[in-house]
Amino acid sequence: MAVKEERSKKVEGDRNSYENIPVKVYDDSREASVAVAEEIAALIRSKQATGETCVLGLATGSTPTKVYDELVRLHREEGLSFGNVVTFNLDEYYPITPDSLQSYVRFMHEHLFDHVDIPVGNMHIPDGTLPADKVAAYCQEYESKIASFGGLDLQILGIGRTGHIGFNEPGSTLQSRTRLITLDHVTKVDAASDFFGEENVSRKAITMGVGTIMDAERVILMAWGEGKAEIVRRTVEGEASHEIPATFLQNHPNATVILDTAAADQLVRINEPWMVGECEWTSELKRKAVINLCKKVDKPILKLTDRDYNDNGLSDLVANFGPAYDINIRIFNELQHTITGWPGGKPYVDDSKRPERAEPAQKRVLIFSPHPDDDVISMGGTLIRLHDQNHEVHVAYQTSGNIAVFDDDVVRFADFVSDYHQAFDFVKESADRMFEQVVAGIRDKGPGETDSKEVQCIKGLIRRGEAKAACRYIGLKDENVHFLDMPFYETGLVKKRPLSDEDVDIIVNLIKKIKPHQIYAAGDLSDPHGTHRVCLDAIFQALEILKKEPWMKDCWVWLYRGAWQEWDIHQIEMAVPLSPDELLKKRRAIFKHQSQKDRPLFPGADSREFWQRSEQRNRETAREYDALGLPEYEAIEAFKRYFY
Structure with a gap:
């Protein structure tokens, strides 16, 4: 096999002793x-x-x-x-x-x-x-x-x-x-x-x-x-x-x-920059270093010693911000102040050490959900808490989610419509024709081929009905549930269109209509076909357009994760603890999404059901807080604030 005789010199680039390739x-x-x-x-x-x-x-x-x-x-x-x-x-x-x-x-x-x-x-x-x-x-x-x-x-x-x-x-x-x-x-x-x-x-x-x-x-x-x-x-x-x-x-x-x-x-x-040279000790990096040290030496924060820091590459942190006792107290308090049972802010109290404002006591809250189930999967407990604490909660489903429905679910629903018409002596012939067209379209479609418009519509209606059921179970008003059907998604394929001005305008108009005090958006960017990332880009662009509006100065944006990943502890700025009963109620809300139950069409790298992944992540977050010496909870949902 012929190979080029001359090679370029080895690229040095950015590199350190831990890396075996530039x-x-x-x-x-x-x-x-x-x-x-x-x-x-x-x-x-x-x-x-x-x-x-x-x-x-x-x-x-x-x-x-x-x-x-x-x-x-x-x-x-x-x-x-x-x-x-x-x-x-x-x-x-x-x-x-x-x-x-x-x-x-x-x-x-x-x-x-x-x-x-x-x-x-x-x-x-x-x-x-x-x-x-x-x-x-x-x-x-x-x-x-x-x-x-x-x-x-x-x-x-x-x-x-x-x-x-x-x-x-x-x-x-x-x-x-x-x-x-x-x-x-x-x-x-x-x-x-x-x-x-x-x-x-x-x-x-x-x-x-x-x-x-x-x-x-x-x-x-x-x-x-x-x-x-x-x-x-x-x-x-x-x-x-x-x-x-x-x-x-x-x-x-x-x-x-x-x-x-x-x-x-x-x-x-990136993960331990203090191990490769001098670094700028930001507040977040200090938290990260202390949390990493706790995991490495298997100790809660308040038990760390100067020797623990010095023996694990953190002597610079102690030298500049120590002794260990002072660092421990400071980081412990920072993490403790992230924990709140009042995600909308606790009214009529001192909020200087809380992640959210006390006022207004009842806030308008807008929760963006990329697919018709991300809201309850990723922040269902917080959603329930916001509603129960009398905030005006709106949920906006950014896409129809219609590609994530199995064909046999479509046949089952079409069959139901046909039988319903027969039972009540409606125009049965048209229902039968619809059923036959749906079945034929699915039968003649090859794997991965685009669904007919009728099948896409039915799949979208299935996801929409499930989302409504979950919101009603939580107690939300029907008029507070918004289906945006952003055009970029509606291709019938995994491959989507580029984000357009029309997509962004839909987000802008809804925010202008509600004028929320809080926006929650999916910062979970590891979904298998990229919809979360596009939906978040649309929100960010909308915020950039709206940020000069006078009422926007009172709007805080919180990013959630859940189905695919979770925030690291050092990144969390609001941690909402869930009781066993609240975790069970969240699970039941997820169960309303029956088309995603048992085996979702796009499970990604994790074969478990969404409720199982969600609960494992929430429980793991609670265990990490507990291991650091903070209060022990059944589960915790986590959020990071976004500044626009």
């Missing part, structure tokens, strides 16, 4: 993606200047989409030409047709190829339509094509939760080449949302090998979001091992890991 951390995935796109563009232009071909190894999935968006922008607005570019994609599901929704051929055309001037013959993507007996020879030919262009100039990668790069699953060797592989169970679970169910995910894939990737002149591995933080830590700070194929990149002479702050969260430089 790492660059950006504030967010957009900023990071632009940086990657700029490097690719610079490489393309430098090759053009010398009349050379630029050979790119490309990846698919959610990670590189913003990179491709920026490359398309550079082509349209700054004249970046792809005329000298040859591409080789990492992988493709097998078997799969190029026009399938999940095909990487389709992905690459939709995100890049159809929008730039790359010659048709210069695009290479593994063929998922080959007969099984032709695959091995095809893989050898794929390797030969890469070699015929002198190898890959630059390979971009994402990383899976198993540590796979491409589809090189755990067990892949450093010498592996392009081949047919069987997908790991975790990889199939992670792909389930794209295929509308794990049972529809292809069992196999064709992938470049680790050896093929390692032969690239330059490699960039990208990762975004909290869900990738653990595997990033193991990749960057762990030992190289075939159990985590991404760790082989530690031995590449010109590889860099590009992260957003969320994906970098578990690296020592």
Whole structure:
């Protein structure tokens, strides 16, 4: 196999003694993606200047989409030409047709190829339509094509939760080449949302090998979001091992890991920055250091000693803010003041040490829920408490959630309507036609194909009815329940439209109508298909538009998490304890969402039901407070304030 003779010097970049590969951390995935796109563009232009071909190894999935968006922008607005570019994609599901929704051929055309001037013959993507007996020879030919262009100039990668790069699953060797592989169970679970169910995910894939990737002149591995933080830590700070194929990149002479702050969260430089050098001791970082120390030495806060601090890399904290006794008291009090049974503020009391204001005693509260169940899953106990404490509570469901309903639920509801019409001698013929159309539409639909408008409508009505039932159980008035059906979501597919002015205007108009004293929004950004992130962006944009309104100075914004993750203790600014009875009432409110019961259509990486995840997180938060020496509760829901 021909390999380029000359290599770039090993990139040093941002690095410390804990990291075995150069790492660059950006504030967010957009900023990071632009940086990657700029490097690719610079490489393309430098090759053009010398009349050379630029050979790119490309990846698919959610990670590189913003990179491709920026490359398309550079082509349209700054004249970046792809005329000298040859591409080789990492992988493709097998078997799969190029026009399938999940095909990487389709992905690459939709995100890049159809929008730039790359010659048709210069695009290479593994063929998922080959007969099984032709695959091995095809893989050898794929390797030969890469070699015929002198190898890959630059390979971009994402990383899976198993540590796979491409589809090189755990067990892949450093010498592996392009081949047919069987997908790991975790990889199939992670792909389930794209295929509308794990049972529809292809069992196999064709992938470049680790050896093929390692032969690239330059490699960039990208990762975004909290869900990738653990595997990033193991990749960057762990030992190289075939159990985590991404760790082989530690031995590449010109590889860099590009992260957003969320994906970098578990690296020592982010999680324990005092271990790698001097740091700025903000209030939050002090809390984090003390809480980490408590976990490390298995002590509550008030029992920590100067020696505990000094023996665990925190001598600088003691030297500047000690002794330990003073630090302990200060952090203990800060955490104690986050705890409140009055999330809307306790009226007619001193609120100087409480997370929320005492006045006005009865507040207007607006709770945004990305899907029709995030409200009760993530902050159901607090929602109940706000209502019971006589605040005017509104819930706004930002999307219909219609893709997260199983087809057999639709048939069951359509059957009910048909039987209802027959029982009361209504116009049965039209109901029967509706039922037959629904059943036929579902029967003729392939896995992952778009539902008919009728089926989408029924699925949306199922989610809407469940949300109403949960709100009524809690005691909310029907007129305080708002269904926004934001347009970005209504595609019938996992892939959504970009956020538009129309989406943001819907949020703006509702906030203007209610003029809330409190807004609660989902800050849980690890949902498997990104809806939470888009919904939160819409809220942030609306707040930016409205922030100069006089009444907005009295509006506080609280971010909740729950279904997919929870705030770390040092981040929590309001902790609402729940009694066993309140936790049970919250569970019953979640149970009203029957279409999500037993087995949700998009479970993500956690196979448990949503109520089980929620209770485990709430109980774990309470246990962490208890272990720090604070009061012991059954469960706690946590919030962080957002300043706009």
